[in-house]
Every structure is written in C-alpha cells, then in structure tokens.
Amino acid sequence: MLLFLAQKYKEATLFTIAVLLLAVTTVSAQSFDPNAPSPVRSDTITGRIAARDLGDSRLTDHYFAFTGTPGDLLITVQTNNLNGDVDVFTAGTLRPLLKVTLYAESAAPVIKGIYLRKRENLILRVEARTPNDDAGTYRIVFGGSFAPIIGGPDIAEAEPSASPTVTGRGTKRVSSVGARVEEPEPPPTVVAAAPTPEPTPEPTPEAKPVETPEAKAEKSPEVEEKKTAPVRNTRGRRPVVRRTTPKVAEAPPPEEPKPKPAPEPEPESGPRLVIETMDGTLINRPMSSVRRVTVENGMVVVNNKDGTINRILLSNIARMSIAP
Numbered sequence: 001m002l003l004f005l006a007q008k009y010k011e012a013t014l015f016t017i018a019v020l021l022l023a024v025t026t027v028s029a030q031s032f033d034p035n036a037p038s039p040v041r042s043d044t045i046t047g048r049i050a051a052r053d054l055g056d057s058r059l060t061d062h063y064f065a066f067t068g069t070p071g072d073l074l075i076t077v078q079t080n081n082l083n084g085d086v087d088v089f090t091a092g093t094l095r096p097l098l099k100v101t102l103y104a105e106s107a108a109p110v111i112k113g114i115y116l117r118k119r120e121n122l123i124l125r126v127e128a129r130t131p132n133d134d135a136g137t138y139r140i141v142f143g144g145s146f147a148p149i150i151g152g153p154d155i156a157e158a159e160p161s162a163s164p165t166v167t168g169r170g171t172k173r174v175s176s177v178g179a180r181v182e183e184p185e186p187p188p189t190v191v192a193a194a195p196t197p198e199p200t201p202e203p204t205p206e207a208k209p210v211e212t213p214e215a216k217a218e219k220s221p222e223v224e225e226k227k228t229a230p231v232r233n234t235r236g237r238r239p240v241v242r243r244t245t246p247k248v249a250e251a252p253p254p255e256e257p258k259p260k261p262a263p264e265p266e267p268e269s270g271p272r273l274v275i276e277t278m279d280g281t282l283i284n285r286p287m288s289s290v291r292r293v294t295v296e297n298g299m300v301v302v303n304n305k306d307g308t309i310n311r312i313l314l315s316n317i318a319r320m321s322i323a324p
C-alpha cells in the first residue's frame with residue numbers, strides 16, 4: 001500500500017513539474033523596433049526592464065507580434081516594479097484595441113478581453129520604466145482566440161543601456177545612485193603639418209637705357225617749312241544763310257497724384273465681451289467680431305470671425321460679462 005501511494009505521489013509530482021514548465025514558456029527575443037516586432041511563439045511571454053540612470057525619464061518599449069482569430073481574445077498582465085502601459089494595436093493601421101495601465105505598487109494580475117470579428121495580425125507593446133534602481137519584470141498570458149506565429153525568423157536585439165552615451169565634451173554623467181561617471185579621455189589627434197611656402201623672388205628692376213647725344217638728335221623735331229595759303233576772292237558771292245530748326249518747348253512732367261488719407265476706422269459700437277482671468281489677462285472685444293461663445297469640457301471657447309479661437313479654463317475666470 002505504501003509503495004502504491006509513493007508511486008502515485010511521484011507521478012503527480014512529475015505531472016505538476018511538466019505543467020509548470022509549459023506555463024512558463026517565454027519568448028527570449030525582445031524587439032525594440034515597432035517595424036520589426038518579435039513574434040510570439042507560445043501563449044506566455046515574459047520580459048525584464050532594467051533601471052535607468054538618475055535623471056533619465058525615458059520609457060523602455062518592447063514590441064511583440066501575434067495573431068487573433070474571430071472570437072474573444074483574453075490577455076492577462078502581471079508586472080512587478082513597473083510604471084507604464086501595455087497596449088494592443090492592429091498591424092499596419094496601428095488602431096488601438098486595448099490598454100492596461102501598470103502601477104509599481106500593484107502586482108495583482110489584470111485580465112482584459114478583445115472581441116475580434118475576423119482574423120487580425122496584432123502588435124503588443126510594453127512601455128514602462130522602474131521607479132527605483134531595481135529592475136522590473138512582466139508576464140503576459142494569452143487565451144481565448146489567440147493564435148501563435150509559426151515559422152519566420154526571431155528578432156533578437158540587445159537591450160539598450162540604461163543611460164545613453166554622451167559624445168559631447170563638457171557634460172557630466174551620473175549613475176543611478178548619483179555618483180559621477182568619469183568620461184574617457186579622447187585619443188590624441190594628429191594634425192598634419194602644413195607645407196612651408198616657398199619664398200617668392202622679388203622682381204629685379206629693369207635697367208633704364210642710357211640716352212646718347214646721337215639718339216637725342218634723332219628725336220628732335222625737324223623744322224617744317226611754312227606754306228602760304230592762297231588768297232580767295234570773295235566778291236560776287238552771296239552770304240550763306242543757315243537755317244535753324246526751332247526748338248520745341250518740352251512739356252513739364254505731370255504732377256504725381258497725392259495719396260488720399262486712409263479713412264479713419266469707424267468707432268466700435270454695440271455690446272462687448274469682457275473676460276477677466278485670475279492671472280490678470282483681460283479679453284475685451286466687440287460682439288460684432290465674435291461668432292460664438294460656448295462652454296465645452298470645463299472651458300469657455302470663443303470663436304472669432306477672423307478664424308481665431310480662444311480657450312479659457314472655466315475655473316480660471318474671475319469675471320465674464322457682455323456689457324453695452
């Protein structure tokens with residue numbers, strides 16, 4: 001009898017271990033690129049998000065791809081030490097279908113469902129960060145009309161470092177506990193020596209030719225003989241009368257028209273909209289320039305005829321009136 005009970009206990013233990021191994025099947029690859037998400041091969045995925053450096057408020061994103069068939073798709077999310085969201089989108093159009101908000105203070109599992117009318121390729125995004133220096137973990141279980149992706153390559157990328165590499169000089173990096181991280185000294189740069197310019201030779205002054213007495217004699221002007229012009233007889237000739245063309249008086253340039261003074265704007269009349277806020281802002285304009293004044297979602301919305309829109313929080317208004 002004891003041997004029979006021991007055998008049954010051993011079989012039950014082995015069955016429990018097998019069930020646990022199937023339940024904790026995870027996806028080792030985690031994609032950080034939304035255009036290349038990691039395919040989900042089983043109904044359970046787990047992941048880890050490392051803490052970032054002090055002062056780094058960025059979130060870490062993990063992307064997964066899976067398929068949903070017609071029916072109710074159930075998703076169970078359980079996290080530890082994470083603040084953020086888990087979202088499900090349609091592949092291609094990125095239409096949001098589900099959102100689960102994560103809180104580091106709560107480790108209880110959250111179950112949500114999606115009703116699908118047809119087969120859909122879906123993308124799951126885990127966007128979160130840790131509130132302290134400890135790493136955070138998540139575990140997501142799919143159920144209902146879930147279909148894993150079979151075949152195709154896995155996306156395996158190394159998780160980016162918690163603090164980005166700063167390449168500029170003059171900046172200081174700190175670790176998650178506030179300790180300063182020393183920057184490595186840059187390698188010495190070798191500057192090529194500029195070639196020495198060759199000296200420019202100075203121009204040699206040209207020698208001036210020496211003038212000799214014979215050359216000066218050749219250059220002296222010769223004496224020209226004077227020629228007497230013949231005397232002309234002017235008798236019997238009529239004096240030549242030159243005809244002159246009368247000058248046409250130029251017309252004076254036309255006077256430029258004087259610009260007419262711009263008409264003065266007519267004084268605004270009629271009722272006016274007056275809104276005074278708590279911080280001292282004053283809106284005072286005639287109602288003839290206002291198209292519509294409405295109250296939407298706790299805000300006063302003023303639509304002006306010129307196309308502009310003023311939005312003021314209703315709780316920030318100290319006084320509002322329409323006065324003549």
